[in-house]
Amino acid sequence: MAGLETPEFVMSKIDKFGGPEAYNHYAVGWAHAMCAPYQWTKQVASHWGGTATAPSSTGRGASRPGARSGSSFHHVIDIAATLLEVAGLPEPTIVNSVQQAPFEGVSMLYSFNDAKAGERHETQYFEMFCNRGIYHKGWTAVTRHGTPWLGR
Numbered sequence: 001m002a003g004l005e006t007p008e009f010v011m012s013k014i015d016k017f018g019g020p021e022a023y024n025h026y027a028v029g030w031a032h033a034m035c036a037p038y039q040w041t042k043q044v045a046s047h048w049g050g051t052a053t054a055p056s057s058t059g060r061g062a063s064r065p066g067a068r069s070g071s072s073f074h075h076v077i078d079i080a081a082t083l084l085e086v087a088g089l090p091e092p093t094i095v096n097s098v099q100q101a102p103f104e105g106v107s108m109l110y111s112f113n114d115a116k117a118g119e120r121h122e123t124q125y126f127e128m129f130c131n132r133g134i135y136h137k138g139w140t141a142v143t144r145h146g147t148p149w150l151g152r
Contacts, residue, residue, distance in 0.1 A: 072119045073135060077105035085109045 016022045026034075084091055085107040092100050106121040119137070126133040133142035 071115075072108075072111050072117060072121075073124070073138070074108050074111075074121050075105065075124050077103070078108050078121055079105065081105040081107040082109055 013022070081091070081103050082105075086109060091103055094100060110120065111117040122137050124135045126135070130145045131143065132145075133140055
């Protein structure tokens with residue numbers, strides 16, 4: 001597979017870049033660079049590649065002088081629970097007559113004004129292309145079963 005994207009091959013397709021026949025993406029080297037300091041790019045979530053991003057959020061009074069940022073673990077699944085709590089709305093249990101599964105996320109609101117609040121989202125499982133990882137109370141265990149750009 002590595003021999004497919006030689007400079008000659010890429011130049012022969014350059015007029016198709018940006019069009020509907022192209023799969024525009026960046027090279028593996030850039031994928032690694034953009035995930036630093038984590039390894040294995042965005043396709044291997046078990047190693048935090050491209051997934052560990054520090055969000056910015058403020059709550060009532062959080063922009064006051066001396067406000068501190070926290071370091072508690074949260075995941076994208078926590079956003080809906082946070083928005084519902086901020087809005088004072090209950091978690092939906094039925095939508096269009098369909099019973100809903102309970103949210104797995106944890107509201108982040110408790111941490112907005114307390115940088116030392118600790119973690120309430122203690123465990124999170126990750127999987128992408130059979131590469132798995134789990135976070136639990138500051139620890140991670142990961143496994144990589146393949147390298148996406150090698151097709152295995």
